[in-house]
Structure formats: structure tokens, C-alpha cells
Amino acid sequence: MSDSSPGVVDLLGVLAYAELTAFLRLAEDATRHAPSLTDRAALGDLAATEYAHFRLLRDRIASLEVDPEQAMAPFVGPLDDWHAQTAPGDWLEALVKAYVGTGIALDFYREAAAGVDTATRELVEEVLADEGRSQFAVERVSAAIEADPTQSGRLALWARRLVGEALSQGQHVAAARPELAKLLIEAAGEDIARMFARLTEAHGKRMAALGLTPGP
């Protein structure tokens, strides 16, 4: 039996729109920035996976007898704003965004899912599974930095901007959707500091994997 409380519907709604828009933006980045057809197809591969995830989430929302469009609607503004403010200027920025920017967002969703019903949590875990996203971005970005170490400064700055914009939009979402914010706070229990430490540590690991310092 799936839970259809407002917090759970919000979690499924924000994730569904995040996957739909990630799919469309990755496809756009692939068209604009991929330096070769192989790279374009590889980013297209990630994009198509996001779309499959969107479909799973949309179907789950519909099975709760909620209109998927309504469930996603509150999150269109903040997520579109995030993408508008973090449109990559080139291929390496697109890869860093796909790995670091999306990574921290997904960690938040995963934390929020810790306390929900088993059926929802299993679905969230399934759509948040990494599936090669890391390996592809890590290989390309770390090779590029090794070949030209001067890239690392601007990419580290870019990653910090991605995270800053994500936290800023996250605050808008939390203020507008208290039931969703409550999921995150309840999942953290009394130990919200430890949750932030986990998120920061995971972010630091992703930056290190790319060969970047998490800074500031």
C-alpha cells in the first residue's frame, strides 16, 4: 500500500519534474556542447535514462490518483530557474553540472525519502541509482584537467556556483512546500547537523573524483 500524504506526493512531484527537465536539458547540452558524436550519444544515454525515471515517477503519481501535472507544478518555477541560472557554457561545464550539480540535488531527495513508506522509498532509490553517470563525467573531466590544469580553477568556481544556486532554490522549495521540508527534517531526526555533514562529505567526494577542490 503506497502512501499518498502531501509530503510523499511532493517528493514524487519534485523528483518527476527534476527527471523530466534533466532529460530535456541534458539533451540540449548534448546538442550544443558535445565535442564528438560518441560524447553526444553518451550524454544522450544519460538523458534517456532520466526519461525512463520520469516515466516511473509519473506512473506512480497517477496510481495514487493524483494528476502528475498538478504534482509537478509547484516545482517548475524553482527547477526552471535553477537550470536557467546554470546553463553550461561548454562541454566540461555541462559534465560538471550533470555530476556535481545533479549529485547534490539527488542526495537531498534521498535524505527526504529515508522516512517514507517502503514502496515510495524503493522507487526513489531506483530512480536515484547512479547508473554510470559518475563514471562518464569523472573520466572526461579528470582527463581534461590533467591535460590542461588551468581548467581546474574555473571548473571549481562553476561547481560552487551550481551548489550555491541549488541551495538557494532548495530554500524556495522548502518555504513553499512545508510538507516536503518536514520529510527532510523528520528523516534527519534531531541530527540535522549530521545530515548536512553527510551532504557536504558526499559533495567533497564528487569534487575530489573530478580532481577539483571543494573550496571555497
Place this chain on the structure above:
Amino acid sequence: MSDSSPGVVDLLGVLAYAELTAFLRLAEDATRHAPSLTDRAALGDLAATEYAHFRLLRDRIASLEVDPEQAMAPFVGPLDDWHAQTAPGDWLEALVKAYVGTGIALDFYREAAAGVDTATRELVEEVLADEGRSQFAVERVSAAIEADPTQSGRLALWARRLVGEALSQGQHVAAARPELAKLLIEAAGEDIARMFARLTEAHGKRMAALGLTPGP
């Protein structure tokens, strides 16, 4: 046993790149022009299907021990040019492009596949299957024209431009890839006029389904 003659590799290569780029462009059109999340998801659905087709074609090319990137390379220029010259200005133009513009291109590929080995032809038929593309575009465009009949003039002009640009790029492709052109000519046999009549008739049917006159 699959045929790996230059004409067949060209046919698989042009189709693979056509599907990859259709996927990416449809996703871009969905982001830019869809008037609702439902429409955005519906065009996203078409885009994801194109991607699945791309993957089938790429795997077939690789199984012939040809590098997919090399097989696609000759067609990147003409297909990118076609998309650049036919970037939709709004949602209805995007739908007409997805149905009419892609429709005539796919008819050409289908004709070219008539004379190839069974394994290739079956794969081509599979990736050219319509799968709801028509129904979605036809419903939306014909409803929009019924609601506002003044749209039909500009959309009919737009469709003619799509076909004109497709034929122009098709000529470049045929000139540059004689083995591919040979497939089409051999498939038509002595009756190239009848092949063109078939293509024109299919185009006219698509225009009529949208509520547009094929003219002039």
C-alpha cells in the same frame, strides 16, 4: 547474415544520426515550446523513442564491425543544416515538423530499404514504425487549426519549407553518397516516377490529416 556493403552502412549511418539528432532536437523543442507539462512529457516521449531507435541502429552498425561514429559522420553536416534551417518558432511548428518533416524523410529511408537484406530491412521497418507520433501531432495541430483557422496558412507554408529544405539536403546527401543513392534508385527500379508519386501522396495524406492543403 547481415549485409555490410557501403550502401547498407550508409543507410544505417544516416538513420542512426537522424534518430540521434531527432531525439536531441525534439527534447529541445519540448523544453522551449510545449505549452503544458503534459505536452512537454508527450514530446519527451517521442524523443525517448527516437533514442531507443538510435541505440538499435548504433548496435547494428557496431555488429557489422563498423565504427558508428564513422558511419554517421557523412550525414552530420546535411542533417544539422536541415535542423538549423527548420528550427521551430513555436509549439505548432514543432509538431508539424515532428510529423510532416520527419514523415517525408522516413518515407525516403523506407524506400531505400526496400532492396536491402532482410535483417537490415526488418531493423529499418522497426525504427521507422510510427508509434503514436502521428496521433499526437494530428490531434494537437488539427484542434489548434479548428480553434483558429487563420493558423492554417502559415503552417501550410511552414510545411512546404520543411519539405523543400529536406529535398535540398537530400540532394546533397545523394551527391556525396552514391552508394546510398543507388539503393534508392535500385529500389525504385525503372519506375522512379512512381516512387515520387508514392512519396508525394504520403505527404499529401499527412498534410490533410493536419487539416492543411499540400499545395501549391
